[in-house]
Amino acid sequence: MSNFKLDVVIHGDSEEAAASSPNRKVTVSETRNIQNQGYRGLTDRLFRGSRAAVGGNFKLPVEGDEKREHGPAVKSGPLISGTAYCISSCSMTLLNKVVLSTYNFNAGISLMFYQNLISTLVVAVFGFFGAVSVEKLNWKLIKLWIPVNLIFIGMLVSGMYSLKYINIAMVTILKNMTNILTAVGELYMFRKRQNQKVWTAMFLMIISAVSGSITDLSFDTKGYAWQIVNCILTASYSLTLRQVMDKAKQATRSGSLNEVSMVLLNNLLSLPFAMFLILIFDEWRYVMNAGVIELPMFWVAATASGFLGLAISFTSMWFLQQTGPTTYSLVGSLNKIPISLAGLVLFNVPLSVPNMFSILFGLFAGIFFARAKMS
Numbered sequence: 001m002s003n004f005k006l007d008v009v010i011h012g013d014s015e016e017a018a019a020s021s022p023n024r025k026v027t028v029s030e031t032r033n034i035q036n037q038g039y040r041g042l043t044d045r046l047f048r049g050s051r052a053a054v055g056g057n058f059k060l061p062v063e064g065d066e067k068r069e070h071g072p073a074v075k076s077g078p079l080i081s082g083t084a085y086c087i088s089s090c091s092m093t094l095l096n097k098v099v100l101s102t103y104n105f106n107a108g109i110s111l112m113f114y115q116n117l118i119s120t121l122v123v124a125v126f127g128f129f130g131a132v133s134v135e136k137l138n139w140k141l142i143k144l145w146i147p148v149n150l151i152f153i154g155m156l157v158s159g160m161y162s163l164k165y166i167n168i169a170m171v172t173i174l175k176n177m178t179n180i181l182t183a184v185g186e187l188y189m190f191r192k193r194q195n196q197k198v199w200t201a202m203f204l205m206i207i208s209a210v211s212g213s214i215t216d217l218s219f220d221t222k223g224y225a226w227q228i229v230n231c232i233l234t235a236s237y238s239l240t241l242r243q244v245m246d247k248a249k250q251a252t253r254s255g256s257l258n259e260v261s262m263v264l265l266n267n268l269l270s271l272p273f274a275m276f277l278i279l280i281f282d283e284w285r286y287v288m289n290a291g292v293i294e295l296p297m298f299w300v301a302a303t304a305s306g307f308l309g310l311a312i313s314f315t316s317m318w319f320l321q322q323t324g325p326t327t328y329s330l331v332g333s334l335n336k337i338p339i340s341l342a343g344l345v346l347f348n349v350p351l352s353v354p355n356m357f358s359i360l361f362g363l364f365a366g367i368f369f370a371r372a373k374m375s
């Protein structure tokens with residue numbers, strides 16, 4: 001699934017949080033202020049204070065010190081959200097590998113269709129009950145978004161098949177090539193120049209990818225071809241999305257398009273295209289006759305991967321809101337390390353010392369790239 005940042009932000013008023021601690025004595029001046037505001041004003045302030053800090057005991061700001069009102073939440077928020085993001089991201093990659101390789105499921109398009117259907121239903125249900133804000137779709141918006149969606153589908157399908165034939169560690173290292181293609185595309189399309197550290201990191205990524213593929217004991221031509229296609233489509237997706245996004249906002253009634261709506265738009269529009277591809281490549285016949293679909297655990301893994309794909313979007317939004325783009329980017333690079341190591345251990349990947357060195361070198365290059373982008 002695509003790692004979209006869902007823009008669901010609850011705006012709190014830090015200057016007006018007024019849920020007081022039961023052990024604190026209220027002064028005469030504070031009592032008069034509360035009485036002057038009236039019962040309704042007090043109720044509003046209490047509820048706003050409750051939404052501003054999640055599950056903590058918080059006090060009235062004293063002498064302009066507003067940092068105290070969010071104390072426990074500020075300390076634990078980034079840690080909890082970051083942990084949730086890392087767990088969902090690692091679990092999604094591992095579960096996709098299980099479904100495609102361990103169960104030997106040869107219908108990546110059908111798996112993508114099932115996962116996107118789950119994401120569409122969940123977002124639609126949340127939107128129906130008002131848990132998230134979803135933009136109403138119209139034909140003008142859909143026509144603008146179709147090119148983006150076609151690249152999105154190709155990106156997901158190619159990622160599925162590359163993961164089927166290549167071990168997780170090498171997929172992670174080869175994905176670094178997407179950063180290079182994106183940077184080159186930004187240079188020619190948006191005239192955005194990178195600093196010398198970024199280009200140095202990209203050079204290190206190329207070295208790690210080439211050396212990793214040469215020393216890969218489980219090298220598979222199909223898998224590497226699919227991964228190259230995936231890198232090209234992933235870079236194209238991010239560049240095309242940037243161009244279409246502003247036009248898409250103008251095509252909406254509200255004049256804006258949040259990430260929740262983009263997630264719904266991508267997953268919903270992918271369903272008819274995926275069904276068409278399933279018919280063209282005759283995957284439906286394979287799925288109907290595959291013995292693996294009779295295994296309950298296969299459906300558990302496939303369904304869980306669908307929910308985890310959406311969970312990545314929500315947890316990445318949560319983590320980004322709690323920290324910022326700098327920390328988010330660095331943690332995303334560091335997150336590749338446990339994914340790679342878990343993939344090597346869980347799937348008994350044949351490994352040599354040179355290949356292990358190439359993988360570690362590639363992970364280091366990814367971290368160096370993230371730090372260079374921050375500077």
